[in-house]
Amino acid sequence: MAYDPNVVCFSCKFGWDYVSDNKPETKVPENRVPVVCCGKVESNHILEAFKAGADGILILACQEGDCHYQDGNFQTSKKVYLLQKVLETFGVERERVRIEMGLDPEGARVEQLVKEMKTDLSKLGPVKRF
Amino acid sequence: MAEKPKVAICWLGACGGCDEAIVDLNEAILQVADQINIVLWPVALDFKYHHIEAMKDKEITLSIISGAVRNSEHEEVARLLREKSQIVLAFGACASLGGTSGLANFITKQEIFDWVYRDAPSVVNPNGTMPQTVTKMNGNTVTLPELFEHVHTLAQVIDVDYYLPGCPPPPDLIAAAINAVLTGALPPKGSTIGPRVALCDSCPRNQRKPARIEIKEIKRIHEVEANPDLCFLEQGIICMGSATRGGCGESCISVNIPCRGCGGPVPGVDDSGARFLSALASMLKAESNEDAKRVIDSIADPAGYFYRFSQPSSTLGKKPLEKATEGENV
Numbered sequence: 001m002a003y004d005p006n007v008v009c010f011s012c013k014f015g016w017d018y019v020s021d022n023k024p025e026t027k028v029p030e031n032r033v034p035v036v037c038c039g040k041v042e043s044n045h046i047l048e049a050f051k052a053g054a055d056g057i058l059i060l061a062c063q064e065g066d067c068h069y070q071d072g073n074f075q076t077s078k079k080v081y082l083l084q085k086v087l088e089t090f091g092v093e094r095e096r097v098r099i100e101m102g103l104d105p106e107g108a109r110v111e112q113l114v115k116e117m118k119t120d121l122s123k124l125g126p127v128k129r130f
Numbered sequence: 131m132a133e134k135p136k137v138a139i140c141w142l143g144a145c146g147g148c149d150e151a152i153v154d155l156n157e158a159i160l161q162v163a164d165q166i167n168i169v170l171w172p173v174a175l176d177f178k179y180h181h182i183e184a185m186k187d188k189e190i191t192l193s194i195i196s197g198a199v200r201n202s203e204h205e206e207v208a209r210l211l212r213e214k215s216q217i218v219l220a221f222g223a224c225a226s227l228g229g230t231s232g233l234a235n236f237i238t239k240q241e242i243f244d245w246v247y248r249d250a251p252s253v254v255n256p257n258g259t260m261p262q263t264v265t266k267m268n269g270n271t272v273t274l275p276e277l278f279e280h281v282h283t284l285a286q287v288i289d290v291d292y293y294l295p296g297c298p299p300p301p302d303l304i305a306a307a308i309n310a311v312l313t314g315a316l317p318p319k320g321s322t323i324g325p326r327v328a329l330c331d332s333c334p335r336n337q338r339k340p341a342r343i344e345i346k347e348i349k350r351i352h353e354v355e356a357n358p359d360l361c362f363l364e365q366g367i368i369c370m371g372s373a374t375r376g377g378c379g380e381s382c383i384s385v386n387i388p389c390r391g392c393g394g395p396v397p398g399v400d401d402s403g404a405r406f407l408s409a410l411a412s413m414l415k416a417e418s419n420e421d422a423k424r425v426i427d428s429i430a431d432p433a434g435y436f437y438r439f440s441q442p443s444s445t446l447g448k449k450p451l452e453k454a455t456e457g458e459n460v
Contacts (some may be wrong), residue, residue, distance in 0.1 A: 051445050082426050
């Protein structure tokens with residue numbers, strides 16, 4: 001069977017896909033973790049996700065300079081940049097953690113973003129070491 | 131008079147600093163030594179492993195084991211002591227968390243062998259001789275322990291009753307741990323001996339710490355003259371105190387050296403490196419993404435710094451024991 005990477009997607013409830021909350025028929029996508037602010041995504045959440053078998057982590061954040069909680073997205077981008085350096089030492093490529101900043105109330109782009117990440121992860125293959 | 135409780139003190143993959151810390155109990159060690167029978171202490175006394183093998187199961191009251199488990203000899207000794215002991219104390223950062231030798235987990239065993247026996251500039255090895263677990267010479271067979279793929283904590287190999295981290299553990303906590311065993315006032319199994327709060331809680335510099343720490347530049351302790359009264363983080367010097375269990379007596383802080391994290395995580399945290407990473411990132415004050423990246427890029431070896439003592443017990447670093455197949459390199 002072709003390699004299908006697991007992408008865990010943490011998505012901010014203030015910038016992404018909040019309209020669908022009112023539509024009970026909307027199917028919650030696989031491995032999607034809604035968070036109140038992407039600043040709530042801790043380094044250990046990302047590490048635990050990798051440990052549990054994730055091949056990549058996609059964090060959906062508010063637009064740059066426009067975080068509902070002032071600067072949660074900026075705090076997260078600093079954290080992710082530092083974490084990427086640490087992950088590389090553990091043998092996990094930095095491309096496996098990605099932040100996408102934007103505003104998408106309908107969640108229209110989410111599926112496409114996950115798909116794009118899966119395509120890129122397919123080139124990397126499964127996580128090699130740890 | 132009832133027989134004195136038997137105590138074994140043993141090192142696995144260790145530097146001997148933990149044994150030294152026991153000696154550093156000074157006069158107190160004489161009182162302790164009066165109440166116990168030391169049945170094994172390779173670094174200080176001439177007992178042999180076969181003396182332990184001849185004992186009944188659980189005959190030893192307490193085994194104090196320091197060091198990480200990196201090879202088959204470490205594993206064998208750890209299993210033997212577990213079998214013969216009522217209580218096993220993982221003693222020091224290496225036994226409890228993996229220790230500095232655990233940083234070897236960031237590279238593979240093969241990379242280590244290639245460097246040590248082939249590629250290092252000081253190596254002359256024209257025949258490419260590599261150590262073997264079994265070698266036949268002149269009709270005799272000599273053996274070496276097998277080096278494992280990974281550095282393990284003691285608890286990844288045997289059942290551990292108590293933990294006392296620290297590099298090395300402080301004398302007052304060592305005395306407290308031994309006394310707890312002697313008096314039977316034992317905490318619940320699995321406990322770590324020591325305070326349940328982070329080092330910052332007892333750090334004398336905490337009083338003058340600003341409400342919000344903003345780090346604009348990262349500095350290394352040997353590059354600057356740190357102000358001995360101010361919080362290290364406030365000065366841009368990485369100090370792990372906020373993510374590290376206290377109880378060490380602030381021995382590093384008091385000589386103007388930042389905390390490196392040998393006390394391990396506080397209760398409820400598995401991966402203190404990740405926790406500290408998050409905390410540090412939020413303290414970095416930068417005007418733009420580029421500026422933030424510049425400051426982060428100036429941190430030398432962040433993984434080595436955040437996981438200096440805890441790689442083998444970290445979320446991504448911990449692994450069950452896997453043995454190489456026979457005939458491979460040691």
